[in-house]
Every structure is written in C-alpha cells, then in structure tokens.
Amino acid sequence: MTLRNPMRLNRRSLLAGAGGLSLAAVSKTAAPAGAATERPGQATLLRGAALVLTMDPHIGDGELGVLKDADVLLRDGRIAEVGRQLKAPRGARVRDMKGQFVLPGFVDIHNHLWQSSIRGGCSDQDLVGWLKTCNLSTLPKIDPAGMYAFVHLAALDALQAGVTTLVDWVHAIPLATSERYVQALDDAGLRFVYAMAAFKGAEEQVRTVKERLLDPLPLASAQIAVHARKGSIATLRASWKQAQDLGLMLNSHVLEHRTDRADEQIATLREIGAFGPSLLMNHAVHLNREEIALLGDHDVRVAHCPLSNMRLASGVAPLPKLHKAGVKAGLGHDGGTNDTSDMFALMKAAVGLQRAVHEDPQIHPTLPAVLRMGTLGGAEAIGMADQVGSLTPGKRADVLVLDPGTLNFAPRFDWTSQIVLNGQPLNITDVYVDGRLRKTGGELVHVDTEKVVLAAEEAAARLTSAP
Numbered sequence: 001m002t003l004r005n006p007m008r009l010n011r012r013s014l015l016a017g018a019g020g021l022s023l024a025a026v027s028k029t030a031a032p033a034g035a036a037t038e039r040p041g042q043a044t045l046l047r048g049a050a051l052v053l054t055m056d057p058h059i060g061d062g063e064l065g066v067l068k069d070a071d072v073l074l075r076d077g078r079i080a081e082v083g084r085q086l087k088a089p090r091g092a093r094v095r096d097m098k099g100q101f102v103l104p105g106f107v108d109i110h111n112h113l114w115q116s117s118i119r120g121g122c123s124d125q126d127l128v129g130w131l132k133t134c135n136l137s138t139l140p141k142i143d144p145a146g147m148y149a150f151v152h153l154a155a156l157d158a159l160q161a162g163v164t165t166l167v168d169w170v171h172a173i174p175l176a177t178s179e180r181y182v183q184a185l186d187d188a189g190l191r192f193v194y195a196m197a198a199f200k201g202a203e204e205q206v207r208t209v210k211e212r213l214l215d216p217l218p219l220a221s222a223q224i225a226v227h228a229r230k231g232s233i234a235t236l237r238a239s240w241k242q243a244q245d246l247g248l249m250l251n252s253h254v255l256e257h258r259t260d261r262a263d264e265q266i267a268t269l270r271e272i273g274a275f276g277p278s279l280l281m282n283h284a285v286h287l288n289r290e291e292i293a294l295l296g297d298h299d300v301r302v303a304h305c306p307l308s309n310m311r312l313a314s315g316v317a318p319l320p321k322l323h324k325a326g327v328k329a330g331l332g333h334d335g336g337t338n339d340t341s342d343m344f345a346l347m348k349a350a351v352g353l354q355r356a357v358h359e360d361p362q363i364h365p366t367l368p369a370v371l372r373m374g375t376l377g378g379a380e381a382i383g384m385a386d387q388v389g390s391l392t393p394g395k396r397a398d399v400l401v402l403d404p405g406t407l408n409f410a411p412r413f414d415w416t417s418q419i420v421l422n423g424q425p426l427n428i429t430d431v432y433v434d435g436r437l438r439k440t441g442g443e444l445v446h447v448d449t450e451k452v453v454l455a456a457e458e459a460a461a462r463l464t465s466a467p
Contacts, residue, residue, distance in 0.1 A: 043075040044435070045088045046401070049097035051415055054082055055104055055376040055390035064368055064416065065390070072102050074397040077435035082391050099405055101419070104390050105164025105398035105431065106343040107378030110282045110303035110332025113168050114139070114147060114181070116154035117460060118336045127257045127312040130337060139171055141466045146459035147173070148180040153456040155188035158333070158341040160444050161425035164398035164433050165379065165388050167193040167303070167332070169225045169251055169282065175205055182213045186220065189438045191398065193382060195223035195251040200235060206242060219434060221384075223251045223280070230264040237272045249278050249301075249383060256283035257314055266291050275300055280382060282332065283308075284322070285315045292318060296325030301381040304373070306349040308334035316353050320364040330378025331370075343374050344423040351420065367420045401430035 052072060054065035059082055061067070071086040072079065088094050115135070122134040142150065151168075158166055170181060178196070185192045194214055198206050206224060214220040224243045226236055243250045254265045266287075269275060277299040284302045287295070295302065304317055322329055331346050338346070347370045354363045365373060379389025388398050402423065404410060409422045431439035438445055 041076070043073065043080070043089045043092035044432075044437075045086060045092050045094045046072040046074070046097045046102055046399070047086075047088075047094050049102040049401075050099050050404075051101045052082065052391065053101065053103040053371070053416075053419075054392065055372060056392045059392065062368070064371060066416070070102075071097075072391060072399065074399065074432060074435045077397055079391050079393050079395050079397050079399075081393055097401065099403075100429070101402040101404060101415070102391070103400050103402065103419075104375045105388065105400055105433065106162045106374050107165045107330060107376075107382075107384075107389055108158060108163045108333050108341075108343070109167045109280070109330040109378045109382050110305055110334055111154075111158070111166055111168050111338075112170070112335030113151045113154035113158075113166075113185075114142065114170075115150075115336025116157070116456065117142065117146070117150045117463060119339060121336065123311075125312075127314055128259065130312055134336070138463065139173070141463050142177070142459075143462070144174075144177045144180040146462060147177050148184045149452075149455040149459040151181050151184035152188060153452050154335075154341070155185055155190060155192075156444060156447060156449070156452060159188055159190045159431060159433075160428070160439055161341040162343055162400045162428040162431060163190065163341060164400075164431065165191040165193075165384065167195055167223065167251070167280075167382055169195045169253075170197060171225075172197040172199045172202075175208065178205070178209050179213060182209070182217075182220070186217050189219075189436070190433055191219045191388065191396070193221050193223055193384075195225040195249075197225040197227075198239075203238060203242060207246065210246060210248075222246070223249045223382075226250060226252045228252045228254060228263065228265040228269050230268045233268055233272065236268060240272045240274045243274075243278065249280050250274050251280045252282065254281040254284050255286040256309075257312075258286055261286065266294070270294075277301065277383070282334075283314070283317065285309055285317045287318055287322075289321070292321050292325050292327070295322065295327050300327065302327055302329040303332040303381065304329050304350060305332040305334040305338070306353050307340070307346055308332075308337040310349065310353070311337045311339065316357050319350070319354055320358070323364045323369075328377065328381045329373060330381040331374050342425055344420065344425070347371065347374055347420045367417050370420060371416070397432055397435035399430075399432040400428055402427050403429045 052067040052070040054060045056065040057063055059065045070084050073081040073086050118134045118138050122130045196206055196209055210222045214222050224239050226239045240250055275298040280301045282303045350365055350370050355361055376389035379385040387396050408424055429442050
C-alpha cells in the first residue's frame with residue numbers, strides 16, 4: 001500500500017466509494033525487516049552492478065546497451081547517470097550491487113487485472129467458451145469492493161514480478177467500480193495505463209474517468225478500449241473520435257480467434273480512419289500477409305500474448321512477419337488466461353513458440369530481441385518510450401535489480417540468455433518505480449501480502465455465493 005500525505009488523501013477521497021473495502025484492511029506500515037528505504041527526494045546510487053542492461057546502444061554494448069561493473073544513479077524520480085565509478089551526490093544512498101544485474105522495469109502492454117478473480121477457471125475451453133463461461137458471467141457480479149481486492153492483488157503480483165508499467169484493458173463497468181479499480185492500481189504503486197471501455201450511451205464516462213480519476217495521478221495515463229466489429233461501426237467511430245479529441249490511443253482486440261474474421265475487424269478499423277500509430281491491436285493472431293503489410297505501412301502497434309494464446313488454443317501470432325514489416329510489438333500477459341505475472345515465462349513462450357513452428361533457432365524473436373520486447377519495445381508500442389523502457393538518463397527511474405546467485409540461475413555461462421531462459425520472479429530482489437523503492441530484499445515494501453490475499457479470497461467467496 002502506498003503511503004500518502006493527508007492532503008493527497010483528501011484530494012482523492014472520491015475514490016473511496018460507498019461500501020468500499022477499508023484501506024486499513026490491506027495496509028501495512030512497516031517495510032520488510034532490515035530494509036532501509038530512501039528518504040523523499042534522496043538520490044540513490046546503485047554501485048558496481050555486475051551487469052547493466054540499459055536497452056540503449058548509445059550507452060552500452062550491442063542492441064541491449066550492456067555495461068559490466070557499472071553504476072546507475074537515480075535522482076528526482078529519473079535516471080540521472082549510467083556509467084562506471086560514478087560520484088555519489090551529497091546525501092545519496094549508496095547501494096552495493098556487486099554480483100547483481102540492473103535493468104529497466106518490464107512493460108506489460110495488455111492485461112485484464114480483474115480476471116485474477118477467475119484464475120485457472122474454464123481451463124478446458126477455447127477463447128469463445130472461456131469468454132462465455134468464465135469472463136462474461138463473472139464480471140457483472142463483482143461489486144466495487146471486490147473489484148478493488150482482485151485488481152490490487154493482481155497489480156501487486158505484477159509489481160513483485162518486475163512489471164513497472166502495465167496497460168490494463170478494462171471492460172465497461174459502472175463509475176463507482178471504476179473508482180475502486182483506479183484506486184487499486186494507484187495503491188499498488190506501479191505505472192499504469194487505464195484503457196477503458198464504456199457502456200453504449202455512456203461514452204462520456206471515459207472523459208470523466210480520465211479527468212477526475214486519472215489526470216491527478218502522476219503514474220496514471222489513459223487509452224480508450226474497444227471491440228472492433230462491423231456491426232457496431234457507429235459506436236466504434238464515436239470512440240475513435242473521442243480518442244482523437246482526448247489525445248489517446250485506441251486499444252482493440254483484433255483477430256484473436258479464427259472466428260473473429262467474421263467481424264471484419266481490420267476493414268472496420270480502416271474505415272473509421274484509426275489505422276496509424278494511435279492504434280494498439282491486441283493478439284493479432286490471424287492476420288494475413290496483406291494485413292501485416294498494412295500494419296507496417298501505417299505504424300499500427302501490436303500486443304503479443306503468447307501464453308494466453310496457448311492457453312485458449314487461439315493459435316500462434318505471426319510475430320516474425322510482423323517484425324519484418326517493421327511493426328512495433330510488445331508483450332502482454334492478458335489477465336486470467338495467462339495464469340501468471342511472470343514476464344520470464346512470457347518471454348520464453350514468445351521465443352519457444354516461434355522456434356517450434358518454424359524449426360529455426362534464429363527466428364525472431366531472438367533472446368536479445370525478446371528482452372527488448374519486454375522493456376523498450378513495449379514502451380515504444382504504447383508511445384511511452386520517451387519515459388520508460390530503458391536506463392537512458394532523463395527517463396523515469398523504473399528499475400529492477402536481479403540476483404543471479406540462485407539455484408535456478410547459477411552458474412554463470414551466458415548471462416543475457418540466462419535472464420530469459422533461467423530467470424524467475426524470485427530473482428527480482430528490488431523494484432523501483434519512478435525512483436521509489438517498491439520491493440527490496442525480495443519483499444514488497446509497505447504491503448501485508450497475507451491481508452491482500454485474504455481480501456481477494458473473501459471477494460471470491462462472495463462471487464461464488466452470488467446468484
């Protein structure tokens with residue numbers, strides 16, 4: 001739970017919502033035992049990391065910008081310097097990173113955090129069956145307090161696994177539920193993009209949520225979430241106009257399942273004029289050659305969700321062809337059908353699926369390429385590469401510390417490959433978001449995980465007893 005000053009609590013009291021879950025039920029005021037957290041405004045020098053993956057080839061070696069035995073200075077919420085033997089500013093906290101890796105926070109560009117409520121559910125169904133049996137039947141039953149509990153749980157799970165920026169595609173929900181949803185994301189302490197859908201006839205709720213709930217939060221931004229269908233082109237056109245008016249990206253599921261072809265999704269998005277860098281397509285599994293070329297020509301962005309596509313038997317996205325066409329693509333967990341917040345597993349799946357299909361170990365994405373997809377590539381896909389995704393000085397200080405000295409990772413052989421092939425969330429010892437320490441010593445700061453889990457279990461029990 002993020003600690004707040006009284007002024008901020010008063011300003012955001014509208015988020016509390018009638019009948020909502022008490023903040024005290026999920027808060028904890030103590031950091032992990034032995035953890036020394038930074039003072040407000042204090043600079044932090046991460047000293048002598050064995051490996052720093054900057055994702056900036058202008059700073060380090062190769063496409064990942066690798067430096068060895070290097071330092072990273074965090075100051076005023078930003079990356080201040082990266083290099084060797086940096087001088088610590090007066091009053092800075094100096095942390096010994098000997099033997100550790102430092103890299104940018106992971107960027108998850110497609111999720112549905114509320115679906116933690118149905119983890120493992122409908123596991124024998126494809127997308128169509130899962131949507132009907134688990135997804136659409138559950139969402140209307142979740143009250144505002146339950147929504148807070150499920151989203152808070154999933155957001156903290158993502159954060160502890162190293163995800164520092166997350167795009168959450170949020171279905172149309174009542175305003176009171178949206179308030180608790182946003183509060184849960186904010187309380188978790190990660191950077192988030194709230195991609196919101198609206199009920200037909202209530203499209204102005206999007207503006208309300210953006211201006212009242214998101215704009216006051218420094219770590220929040222917005223997108224407009226839609227389902228592209230020929231039969232609802234008027235609604236889609238209105239959403240696209242609103243996205244343009246508000247300066248937001250349009251975020252749509254596209255050709256996830258073979259039956260989506262009947263909705264003429266590509267033709268509809270082109271007809272309304274949305275094809276361009278302000279369009280993020282999720283999944284894009286069943287694109288044909290001509291459509292892939294169109295995406296590349298118009299700089300349309302793609303969220304690749306391999307674990308979800310595997311779970312729902314949706315197919316394998318044409319990632320190598322998208323890459324060849326110049327399409328910017330990042331990785332997405334996709335909520336309840338991913339069953340994990342493990343970016344390492346997601347990266348392995350992205351690599352392994354293509355190698356298995358093409359029987360080619362050099363096919364895109366390579367291991368360095370998938371590391372880039374999980375960081376800077378994802379930031380590029382959502383138009384945030386000027387803020388996050390690399391350890392470039394001036395960007396926001398979203399930073400991970402990874403410990404390779406564990407049974408699942410050691411011994412050293414090819415460290416870069418081992419990050420993808422051997423890494424697990426347990427290797428992420430420290431997480432900084434906007435320069436603030438959110439996890440240290442392997443534990444989330446100021447979070448009582450037992451209470452968070454209990455709140456989610458109680459909300460789940462209410463769901464199962466609901467008519």
